[in-house]
Amino acid sequence: MSLTLNLPTPSFSPRYNNRTISCSFSSQSLKCKRDYTSVMIVPTGVGAAIGGFAGDSLPVARALSSVVDCLITHPNVLNAAMLYWPMPNTLYVEGYALDRFAEGSWALQPVHQNRVGIVLDAGIEEELRIRQLQVADAARASLGLPVVEYIVTDTPLEVEKWIDPKTGKSTGRIKHPDSLLRAVQTLVSRSKVNAVAVVGRFPDDDTDDVDEYRQGLGVDLLAGVEAVISHLVVKEFQIPCAHAPAMAPIPLSPSLSPKSAAEEIGYTFLPCVLAGLSKAPQYLVMHSESMEKGCILGSDVDSVVLPKDACGGDGTLAFARNEKHKPLIITVDENETVLDDTADKLGFEALHVSNYWEAIGVIAAHKAGIDPFSLRRNKIPNIGCTSSMPVNGHSNTRERVINCYKF
Structure with missing residues (x-):
């Protein structure tokens, strides 16, 4: 006889290493625990309902950071043009680096500060x-940020952007990537910078082309090629990088979505980038010494939260296919994108929730070592039994294979 649970229980298996054990003593109790680490992903340029505009997923990151010990996320989540919010337990990790981290090929080394070049x-x-x-x-004088030097490329980069007709997401290219790489190399070798902000001159859009975005709809036309630019630098130099576009101001709009407003309150998008890069973790290629340097590893991640239909990225797939240290993957229905890459279609297990309220509640329970389903009405059925007793010389063990489940 084989009985199985109707609703599977997420894995709560502990993963300890030297970095994450912390112990504190008091007169009343002994507390020993491992830091709980969560990754928040909102892919760039995919029209995410939450996080597809001007830093509009930053409130989610703020709330999530108050629940977890360490939050790892990327510039698309934390950048809001002239606005930003410092969170001491949050790591600002560029998207290409986040993918390598998830795959286990790079580690993250927290820092006190970086030497930032522009x-x-x-x-x-x-x-x-x-x-x-x-x-x-202003960042140097008013915030004390270590922005040490700037350089101008020897050739205009000539940024081009477009919407991919197959996927509906924004993308693009720069015609002169070598000019960008030469500029970064000069900053790294001459000024010893270990983080780089890139400001590319973007084509000025007709007002009609951005009207939908300004109303909190559609896809950010700039975001896709911004990711292309930062990926190029991070892949080549293995240091933190983020991009801020330079554009001429567009005419004032009397009706503007709050989700897009952060990009229209100043002249540049650079403040949030400099703030993020100033304390972004450094990227280390994985080897035996990484554990000794207090680095954070992909295997330290306990949970990943992302839009339901945006599960096809390299980082997400790497987390999902890590059989030894697979984190709890939570997908959010309410955060729709133009993609259609669900966990169901990709064949991996995920916990579906309706919104970020539920996602943060699930993560709070997971951190506490509590089955999230025990917080719901009638979601814990009687325990099942899988028999392995041989029948007629054959085992009747039945494997339980479950791809996705609804919270």
Whole structure:
């Protein structure tokens, strides 16, 4: 006889290593626990209902960071143009680096501060260039950020952007990537920077082209190629990088979605990038010494939360296919994108929730070592039994294979 649970229980198996055990003593109790680490992903340029605009998933990150010990996320979640929010337990990790981290090939090394350099596209006009440099000076004087030097590329980068007709997401390219890489190399070798902000001159859009985005709808036309630019730098130099576009101001709109408003309250998108890069973790290629340097490893991740239909990224698939240290993967129905890459279609186990309220509640329970289903009405059935007694010389053990389940 074989009985199985109607609703599977997420894995709560502990994973200990030297980095994550912390012990504190008091007169009343002894507390020993491992840091709980969560990854929040909202892919760039895919029209995410929450996080597809101007830092509009930042409130989710703020709430989640208050529940977990360590939150790992990426610039698309944390950047809000002129706005940002410091969270001491949150790591600002570029998307390409996050994928390598999930695969286990790179580790994250937290820092106290980075030496940040700025690369300015030679195609930026003088007035726009001055605006970017004023942001850098303000960040140094008013925030004390270690922004040490800037450089102008030897050739205009010539940024191009478009919507991929097959997927509906935004993408693009720069015509002169070598010019960008030469500029970064100069900053790294001459000024010893270990984090880079890139400001590329983007084509100015007709108002009609951005009306939908300004109303909190559609896809961010800039985001896809911004990711292409930062991926290029991170892949080549293995240091933190983020991009801020330079564009001429567009006419004032009397009716603007709050989700898009952060990009229209100033002259540049650079403040949040400099703030994020100033304390972004460094990227280390995995080897035996990584454990000794207090690095965070992909195997330290306890949970991953992302939109329900955006599960096809390299990082998500790496987490999902890690049989030894697979985190709890939570997908959010309410955060729809233009993609159709669900956990069901990709064949891996995930916990579906309706919204980020539920996701944060599930993570709080998971961190506490509590089965999230025990918090729901009638979601814990009688315990099942799988028999392995041989019948007629054959085992009748039945494997339980469950891809996805609804919270």
